[in-house]
Amino acid sequence: MTQEVATQTEQVVPDHWEPKIIGFLCYWCSYTGADGAGTARMKYAPNVDIIKLMCSGRIDPELITTAFANGADGVLVAGCHIGDCHYMEGNHKTMARMPLLRKILDELGIEPERFRHEWISAAEGAKFAQVVTEVSESVRKLGPLNWPQMLKDRGVGHGMDLKPWGE
Amino acid sequence: MISPSGEVAMSNSDAYPDDEIRIGVFICHCGGNISDVVDVKRVADEIGSMPDVVRVSGVFPVDAPPTAGTESSIERAVVLSETEMFLCSDPGQARIEKRIKEYNLNRVIVAACSPTLHEMTFRRACARAGLNPYLFQHVNIREQVSWVIEDKEAATQKASRLIRAAVDRARYLEPLDDRKIPIHDAALVIGGGVAGLKCSLDLAQRGIDVTLIEKSDVLGGRMLELGTVFPTDEDARELVGALVKGVQENPKITVILNADLKDSTGSIGDFNTTVVVKKDGGEEDVEVHSGVIVIAVGLDVYEPRDGEYYYGKSPAVIGLLDLQKMLRDNGKLEVNGKPVKSVAFLHCVGSRQWEDVHEPQADGKINDYCSRYCCTAILHSAVEIKERFPDVEVYDFHEDIRTYSRGHEEIYTRSGELKVKFIRFDPHRPPMVQKDRKGEAALTVKCRDRLTFGEDLEVPVDLVVLGTGLVAKDMTTLIDLYRCSRGADRFLLEAHPKLRPVELAAFGLFLAGSVQGPMDITETTAAAAAAASKAAALVSQGIIELDPFIAKVNEDLCTGCKTCLIVCPYDAIQRDDEKEIAVVNEALCTGCGTCVAVCPSNAIQQFGFNDDMVVTEILALLGVETNSRAGVEAEEAIAAV
Numbered sequence: 001m002t003q004e005v006a007t008q009t010e011q012v013v014p015d016h017w018e019p020k021i022i023g024f025l026c027y028w029c030s031y032t033g034a035d036g037a038g039t040a041r042m043k044y045a046p047n048v049d050i051i052k053l054m055c056s057g058r059i060d061p062e063l064i065t066t067a068f069a070n071g072a073d074g075v076l077v078a079g080c081h082i083g084d085c086h087y088m089e090g091n092h093k094t095m096a097r098m099p100l101l102r103k104i105l106d107e108l109g110i111e112p113e114r115f116r117h118e119w120i121s122a123a124e125g126a127k128f129a130q131v132v133t134e135v136s137e138s139v140r141k142l143g144p145l146n147w148p149q150m151l152k153d154r155g156v157g158h159g160m161d162l163k164p165w166g167e
Numbered sequence: 168m169i170s171p172s173g174e175v176a177m178s179n180s181d182a183y184p185d186d187e188i189r190i191g192v193f194i195c196h197c198g199g200n201i202s203d204v205v206d207v208k209r210v211a212d213e214i215g216s217m218p219d220v221v222r223v224s225g226v227f228p229v230d231a232p233p234t235a236g237t238e239s240s241i242e243r244a245v246v247l248s249e250t251e252m253f254l255c256s257d258p259g260q261a262r263i264e265k266r267i268k269e270y271n272l273n274r275v276i277v278a279a280c281s282p283t284l285h286e287m288t289f290r291r292a293c294a295r296a297g298l299n300p301y302l303f304q305h306v307n308i309r310e311q312v313s314w315v316i317e318d319k320e321a322a323t324q325k326a327s328r329l330i331r332a333a334v335d336r337a338r339y340l341e342p343l344d345d346r347k348i349p350i351h352d353a354a355l356v357i358g359g360g361v362a363g364l365k366c367s368l369d370l371a372q373r374g375i376d377v378t379l380i381e382k383s384d385v386l387g388g389r390m391l392e393l394g395t396v397f398p399t400d401e402d403a404r405e406l407v408g409a410l411v412k413g414v415q416e417n418p419k420i421t422v423i424l425n426a427d428l429k430d431s432t433g434s435i436g437d438f439n440t441t442v443v444v445k446k447d448g449g450e451e452d453v454e455v456h457s458g459v460i461v462i463a464v465g466l467d468v469y470e471p472r473d474g475e476y477y478y479g480k481s482p483a484v485i486g487l488l489d490l491q492k493m494l495r496d497n498g499k500l501e502v503n504g505k506p507v508k509s510v511a512f513l514h515c516v517g518s519r520q521w522e523d524v525h526e527p528q529a530d531g532k533i534n535d536y537c538s539r540y541c542c543t544a545i546l547h548s549a550v551e552i553k554e555r556f557p558d559v560e561v562y563d564f565h566e567d568i569r570t571y572s573r574g575h576e577e578i579y580t581r582s583g584e585l586k587v588k589f590i591r592f593d594p595h596r597p598p599m600v601q602k603d604r605k606g607e608a609a610l611t612v613k614c615r616d617r618l619t620f621g622e623d624l625e626v627p628v629d630l631v632v633l634g635t636g637l638v639a640k641d642m643t644t645l646i647d648l649y650r651c652s653r654g655a656d657r658f659l660l661e662a663h664p665k666l667r668p669v670e671l672a673a674f675g676l677f678l679a680g681s682v683q684g685p686m687d688i689t690e691t692t693a694a695a696a697a698a699a700s701k702a703a704a705l706v707s708q709g710i711i712e713l714d715p716f717i718a719k720v721n722e723d724l725c726t727g728c729k730t731c732l733i734v735c736p737y738d739a740i741q742r743d744d745e746k747e748i749a750v751v752n753e754a755l756c757t758g759c760g761t762c763v764a765v766c767p768s769n770a771i772q773q774f775g776f777n778d779d780m781v782v783t784e785i786l787a788l789l790g791v792e793t794n795s796r797a798g799v800e801a802e803e804a805i806a807a808v
Contacts, residue, residue: 018321020789035281038310046321049328049788050311052282053776054716057734058760066782071789087759088652088672088736097764129315 019139021074022067023048023132026056026091029080029122036125044129045136048076056080057090061101064115068105068147074114074139076131081119091119109150113138190337191272192330193263195254195279197309204313206323210278213327217334255285260292267296274337278306278330299342301715301775306333332787339779343715348754350436350675350706351458352376357428357645358463360388361688362680362695364410366461369699371419375706378455379414380426380442386411388465392488394495396688397547398574403688423453431648434739434754435459435675436711459702460649462659462671463679463695464642469517469534469635472526476513476633477600483609484600484631487541490548500556500630502609507629509560510552511612512545513598518636518685519566524595528638536656538636540687542568543575545634546582553585561587562626564614566594572689590624591617603627637685649676650737658684669698673737673757674713677702716758716775718751724770725749731762731771 025031031052037044053059056079064075077098085091098117105115116135120128192214196202253259254277266272275298277289282305290300308326316322352375356367359381367377385391393403414420423444429452430441440455468488471478478484483502485493493500500507518541520533527533542565549561563582568589570579583589592598598614605611608627616622639657646653651671652660659682662672669678679698680691705711718731718740727747732740739755740762742748749771760773769778 022785022788032283035283035307035310038281038314041314043317044315046312046316046318046325049325049332050307051781051784051788053760053781054773055759055761058764058773058776060764060778063778063781063785067785067789070786070791072785083655085736086672087757087761088650090736090759090761093734093761093764 013143017144019047019073019136019144020071021048021076021135021139022072023050023076023078024056024059024063025050025052025120026058026079026086027052027054028086029084030056030078030118030120030128032122033078033120033124033128036122037129038125040125042125042129044132047074047136047139048132055085055087055090056094057085057087057092059094059097061097061104064101065105068110068114068145071146073142073145074116074135076135077115077117078120078128078131081121084121108147109154110145110147111142113142114145188274188338189270189272190274190276190334191263191266191270192276192278192334193254193266194308194326194330195259195277196252197280197313198253201279201309201313201326204316204319204322205308205326206319207326209323210327210330214330214334217331254279255288260288263289263292264296267293267298272298274302274304274340276304276306276330276333276337278308278326278333280309281307281311301343302337302340304333304337304340306330328788328790332784335787336780336784339777339783341774343774345712345715346717346753347710347712348436349710350708351438351456352706352709353378353457354459354461354702354706355380355438355440355455355457356461356463356679358388358465358679358682359383359386359422359424360463360465360680361390361407361410362465362682362691362698363388363461363463364407364414365692365695366463366679366699366702367420368410368413368417369696370461370703371417373699373703373707375419375703377420378423378457379420380423380428380455382425382427382464384424386414386422386424389468390688392491394491395547395551397543397578398572398689406688426453428644428648431460434752435673435705436754438675458706459675459677461677461679461698461702462645462649462651462682463698464640464645464682466637466658466681466685467640469538469638471516471633471635476516476598476631477602477610478633481602481610483629484633486633486635487544487548488635490632494548494551494555500552500559502630505629507559509562509608509626509628510549510630510632511562511564511600511610511626511628512549512632512634513600513612514541514545514563514565514568514634515594516633516635517638519594521594524597530657532655532657534636534638534656536685537569538685539569539690540685541634541636543570543572543578543687545632546570546578546587548632549582549587550578550585553582553587560628561585562612562628563587563589564592564598564612565589566592566597572687589618590614590626593617600631637681640682642682649673651676654684656684658682669694669701673755675705713754714758716773717753717756718758718760718762718771718773720749720751721770721772722746722748724768726768726770728767730765730767734761734765736761 059077067075079091079094102115118131194207194211275293286305290303293303294300306329312322312326354370354375354377356363356377356379359379367379370377387407390403390407396403425445426442429443433439436458438457438460442453444451444453473479517534518538520535522533525533552559552561570576592614598612600610600612603611608629610628610631612626614624616624654660659678661668662670677698679695725748729742731749737755739752740749743750760776762771763773
C-alpha cells in the first residue's frame with residue numbers, strides 16, 4: 001500500500017519539464033477566439049497544443065482519455081457558449097458529457113485541475129489567453145501525470161489486486 | 168525520393184509513383200510575423216527529416232522569384248531565406264502549384280496564418296495544380312504561435328510540433344468532393360402579411376414560382392388593423408391592398424388561404440411541405456414542393472395582464488391598436504359615448520421589462536427587449552389627436568423616447584410643437600393608473616416625473632392608451648418542423664446577425680420580417696426584400712456546392728442503435744429499418760460531428776475529422792509515434808478499467 005503512494009508522491013520532476021496539454025477547440029467560437037487573442041498579440045503560455053474540431057459536440061470523451069493515456073498532463077476543452085452553438089445545440093452534448101467525464105477522470109486518479117472545460121466565444125480572445133495560462137500553471141504545479149504508469153502502479157488494469165484510491 | 172547525395176530525378180510521376188505518400192510542407196515567414204519569432208529554417212529542417220516529406224520551403228529570396236529553370240534540383244528545393252515573403256502572394260501560390268507538379272505531391276501542408284484567412288486560398292492553389300483540394304492541411308503558426316508566444320525557443324518547438332502532427336494527420340487525408348445539391352426552382356412563403364406579400368412579389372419578379380400560404384382567410388396581416396401609418400401618413404389598408412392586388416394578379420404566385428403547416432420533409436433544394444387547408448367545413452392536405460422556404464409569420468401584439476395599468480378594469484384603458492381603430496372607424500374620440508378631453512399615452516407596456524418590477528411571462532422570462540415601433544407609433548397617434556382634436560390634452564409617459572428612423576424624429580419634434588406634455592418615469596417606478604377619486608375625469612395617472620427632478624404628479628385623464636409592445640408568436644409547429652433557433656426574446660434567430668441576417672442556421676430556410684424580432688413596416692418590407700433576394704440568389708444557382716465534411720456511416724459496423732439519431736441537431740440521420748442501419752442525409756448534414764462522438768461502435772465517422780486523424784494528431788502532439796508500444800499499453804490499461 002505505501003509503495004504505491006510513494007510512487008506517486010515522490011515523483012521526480014525532470015529538469016526543464018514542461019506541461020503537455022491538449023486543447024480541443026470548436027472552430028466557430030473558441031478557435032476563432034484563440035485567433036482573436038493572436039490578432040490582439042496577447043501573450044500566453046505555449047503549453048496548450050490546439051486541435052481544431054468543427055464543434056465541441058464532436059469531442060468524444062475517449063479522445064480526452066486517449067490524450068491522458070498517451071502522456072498529456074492536462075486537457076482543455078472549449079466550445080461556444082450555450083445558445084451560441086453554430087450547430088444549434090452541439091454544445092449541449094458537451095455540457096452533458098464533460099461533468100460526467102470529470103467524475104470518471106477523478107475516479108481514475110486524474111486531479112480535476114488537469115481537466116478544464118470552458119465556454120469561449122469568438123470575441124473572447126482575452127478569456128482564451130487567460131484560460132490557457134491558468135490551466136498551464138495549475139498543471140505545472142501538479143507536475144507530470146504519467147497516467148499509464150500510475151494505473152499500472154496502482155494495479156488498475158489487472159483486476160485482481162485493485163486497491164481503493166488513496167490507500 | 169531524395170537520394171543521400173541530394174540528386175534528384177526530374178519531375179514526373181515515374182520518379183514519384185502515385186501510390187507513395189509525398190507531403191510537401193510549406194512554411195511561411197509572413198514577412199517576419201512568423202519568422203521573427205519562430206526559427207522557420209530549423210522547423211523546416213526538423214520536418215524535412217520526417218519520412219514521407221519532400222523538403223520544400225515556401226520562402227525564397229525576394230530578388231529571385233521562382234522562374235522556370237531556377238529550381239531544378241530537389242536539394243535546391245530546400246531554399247530557406249530570412250527574406251520577407253508571403254506564401255499567400257501570387258508567387259507564393261505559384262510555387263506551391265509548381266512543387267505539386269514537380270514532385271507529384273499528393274499531400275500539401277501550409278504552416279502560416281489562421282486557416283480562417285487562407286485555407287481556401289491554398290486549397291484552390293492545390294486544385295489548380297490538379298491535386299484534390301481536400302488533400303491540403305493548414306497549420307496555424309501565426310495567430311496561435313508567433314503572435315502569442317514570447318519565448319522564441321518555445322515558439323519554434325511548438326511550431327515544429329504542430330506541423331509534425333499535421334504531417335502525421337495528413338497521411339489519413341482522402342480526396343473529397345464538394346456536395347452538389349440541385350435546387351428546385353420554386354419557393355414556399357409562409358405567412359400572408361406585409362412581409363410574405365412583399366417577399367412573394369419580389370421572388371415572382373425574378374421568375375420563381377411561389378406558393379404563399381396564409382393561416383387566416385384573408386391576405387394583409389396586421390396592417391389590416393391599422394389606420395394611417397408613420398412616417399408618410401398613408402392609409403395602411405391601401406398600402407397593403409396594393410401588395411395584395413399585385414400578388415393576386417401575378418401568375419407566378421399561388422395563394423392558399425386557411426392553410427396550416429402540417430409536415431415538412433426534405434432539405435435545401437428539395438423541401439416537401441404538407442399543408443392542411445380548411446375547405447367547406449372539411450380539411451384537405453396539399454403538398455408543396457419547393458427549393459427554398461421563407462418564413463414570414465410575423466408576430467403578436469402584447470396583451471396586457473388583467474389589471475395591468477387598470478387594463479380590463481375600465482373601458483377607458485385601451486391598447487394602441489384599439490386607438491387606431493377608434494380614430495379610423497369612428498372619426499371620434501370618445502369612451503362610452505362621452506367625448507374624451509384628455510389622453511395619457513404610456514410607453515414600454517410589455518417591453519423593456521425588469522425582473523424586480525414585472526411579472527414573468529408564461530415561459531418564466533420577462534420581455535427585456537425594446538419593441539422599437541411603439542415610441543414613434545405613440546407620438547404619431549398623439550400628433551394625429553392633436554391635429555384632429557386640438558382641444559384634447561395629451562400626456563406622454565415615457566421611460567425614454569427612441570425615434571431612431573428616417574422621418575421619426577420629425578414626428579417627435581411635431582408633437583412638442585403641438586404641446587404634447589412629456590413626463591419621464593423611472594423604470595423601477597412605473598406610473599400607476601387608477602380611478603379618479605376627485606371625479607374630474609375617468610382615471611388618474613400617478614407618476615414621479617424625472618424631468619422635474621422628482622415631482623409627484625397626479626394627472627386626471629379620460630383615456631389611457633397603452634403603448635403595447637410586440638411579442639413572438641407561438642411557433643411550436645414551425646420550430647419543430649424546421650429546427651429553428653430562438654433568441655432569448657423568443658423570436659426566431661438568424662444564422663448570424665451581420666453575415667447571414669435573413670437566413671436560418673439550416674440551409675435553404677429564410678426569415679422575412681418581424682418573425683425575427685420587433686420591426687416597423689418599413690423595416691419589415693426591407694427585411695422581406697432581403698430574404699427574397701437571398702432566396703432567389705440560391706434558387707438561381709440551380710446547383711449549390713456544400714463542403715464535404717459530413718458524417719458517413721460504415722454499414723458493416725453500424726448496429727442501428729439510433730444513438731446518432733437522438734443527438735443530431737438537424738435530424739439529418741434516419742434509420743433504414745430494412746437494413747437496420749443509420750443513413751445520413753447528405754443535404755441536411757452540416758458536419759458538426761456530434762454523432763461521431765456518441766457512436767458506440769465507431770461506425771459513424773466525419774470526413775476530414777475522423778477518429779484516425781484526430782487520434783493521430785493527439786499522439787503526434789504528445790510525441791508518441793502512432794501505434795507505439797506506450798500508446799497501446801495505455802489503451803490496454805484503459806480498456807481493462
